Amino acid sequence: MTLLLDTHVWIWSQGQPEKLGQRSVQALLTPQYTNTICTISTLELARLLAVGTISLAMPLRDWIEQSLRELAATTLPLTHEIAAEAYALPAAFHTDPADRILVATARIHRLTLLTADERILHYPHVRTIDARR
16 A cells, blocks of 8 residues: 655654554554655645744754655655646545645545545545544
């Protein structure tokens, strides 16, 4: 199984692992699973840092490099196909652009989205795992 980490899950995995459920921690550490991060999450991190919502113990670029290495995660870029899919999702979905891009990425690449976002967890058109479990 290939997991796509929601931005908050990526942050939690590095600084607040206690927020993740046992099953999710195990999934992140299991070599049979592949961890992926979408570049939209980097944009979200940069925005959160810029407005002072979060802080990191090191520069963002170093944090990204270190966290990707620790998670053995690969990066999925934002493509034209994903951007178009983000606003062509089936059925009603909320308006947050980053969440729409994450869902579109998971759908296009047939990934399982690891998230604690209730709106995503209840959206029936994407595979998810509740990160709190």
